[in-house]
Amino acid sequence: MHIKTILTQTYHDQNPGTSGLRKKVKVFKQRGYLENFVQSIFDVLPDFQGKSLVIGGDGRYFNREAIQIIIKIAAANGFGELIIGQNGLLSTPAASHIIRKYGAFGGLILSASHNPAGENEDFGIKYNVNNGGPAPEKDTLAFFERSKVLESYKIADLPDVNLDAVGSQDIDGLKITIIDSVNDYAELMQSIFDFNLLKQSIQNGFITLSFDAMSAVTGSYAKRILIDLLGASEDSVRNGIPLEDFGGHHPDPNLIHAHELANLMFSENAPTFGAASDGDGDRNMIMGKGIFVTPSDSLAILAANATLIPAYSAGLKGVARSMPTSQAVDRVAARYNIPCYETPTGWKFFGNLLDADKITLCGEESFGTGSQHVREKDGLWAVLFWLNLIARRRQSVAEIVHEHWQKFGRDIYSRHDYEAVESEIANGIMASLREQITTLVGQIFGDYVVKYADEFCYHDSIDGSTSANQGFRIGFENGSRIVFRLSGTGTVGATLRIYIERFEPDATKHNQDPQIALAELIELAEQFCKVKQLTGRTTPTVIT
Ligand code: G16
DSSP states (O other): OOEEEEEOOOOSOOOOBTTBEEEEHHHHTSTTHHHHHHHHHHHHSOSOTTOEEEEEEOOOTTHHHHHHHHHHHHHHTTOSEEEEEEEEEOOHHHHHHHHHHTTOSEEEEEOOTTSOOSTTSEEEEEEEOTTSSBOOHHHHHHHHHHHTTOOEEEEEOOOOOOOSSOEEEEETTEEEEEEOSSHHHHHHHHHHSOHHHHHHHHHTTSOOEEEEOTTSTHHHHHIIIIIIITOOOGGGEESOSOOTTGGGOOOOOSTTTTHHHHHHHTSTTOOSEEEEEOTTSOBEEEEETTEEEOHHHHHHHHHHHGGGSGGGTTOOSOEEEETTSOTHHHHHHHHHTOOEEEEOSSGGGGHHHHHTTSOSEEEETTTEEEETTSSSOOHHHHHHHHHHHHHHHTOOHHHHHHHHHHHHOEEEEEEEEEEEEOHHHHHHHHHHHHHHTTTOTTOEETTEEEEEEEEOOEEOTTTOOEEOOOOEEEEETTSOEEEEEEOSSOSSSEEEEEEEEEEEOOGGGTTOOHHHHTHHHHHHHHHHHOHHHHHOOSSOSEEO
């Protein structure tokens, strides 16, 4: 194999965010940009000579080209085997599973998740370690540091690999295996859930469903699992063909971007169950006829009902949620006397707890839920969990949610996002909040008395690491909270996220519209951060 060393221009902006490096396609297409980042990763990683690397992506524009580049750089750097999803496709949870199942050294996942795709849109890449989970912060920082001084990369002179045909080939001692993207994942799902019961409930019409793959990677997975294996009707998977531009969709499974599904679910013709996933298949949105389940409630409900699922019938070791996720799951953990951990935003922070067997389920307000089965959040897993639950409890989604609220109370919750805010303004807001939190404790704002105000800093009890500056929390005596943080996944300006929650124990008040129920706290949030005043905007870009 002929290996060339190419001198390259150094880039100084390759700092991975919450989940890998995400930039506009045009940025990634700059000469040597992708090559540099991949070489920086390989320069930091120790002892992978002769070992295997998993490669796959969500199929967005530039996916195939990027994979061909990565194959050549991985070959030049000494990997022994490359395991690649057919057509270059692997959902993020499937990639996580494949790394674990085949004992790979790690994997490169090409995705900018829920961000739109196309020539003028976003691309992304992240490295996952051998437990199948996203590289921890110490590694991503090291990749960035290396990229800032990188002057050359190594690349093998190889012909492009045919990504479309399953099978193995040997090129000068390097084994390249193209695998079916869905098989291993579908088998894993069958080992977790009661597929016979699901099949019966779907085929006898007790469950009707609509799953929106948003023209992204889950189309192939949903068709195989929901239609081929469980017998759902052909039309139960919408937008099921993965497209390079996601059909122009913004594959972010929420009520705004999955509005076709949302309209259906609030109509007379709604099926029993509706769900959507994102670009790379790790997020989920759950709906029932006439009801949207917030991700925070979904996590709490899955935790409260986990023993109904074959794989979790022995009970849960513990649960975890990201800091801005509502405290609904905390109440379940307290009731069942299991530990509940609060981690910073970012799936990578759950990895150590999962590896140490401290938790079985975890989730985030950002439409992510998952379990010990992989080290990523998993959209279709959450869908199957809900379907299994509906089939076992023989209740509708609305009945399950309302009974849950009756038993545990409702954590009324909403997130307000202000996207593409000028970075200077956003940084000013954070600086002002940093100052304010020092004086807020004890202050009274209407019905709300500030109990604590801090900047969240996480101490990982497993590896002893500390992650500071993870967002501002303002907690009130009555359990309500306002949280402010800047997103780590945007590619334009800054995104300010404001998370607002209030606990409502009174079942007669559970049906309130969150925007009305939280109105006072929403105003208070503006009083603290002044985002409307500073940007001249009158409403958030997205409310979830
Ligand atoms: C990523 C991370 C999640 C995080 C989400 C939002 O998800 O894996 O852990 O909650 O981003 O992060 P932020 O609030 O910083 O934008 P995904 O689905 O984009 O990979």
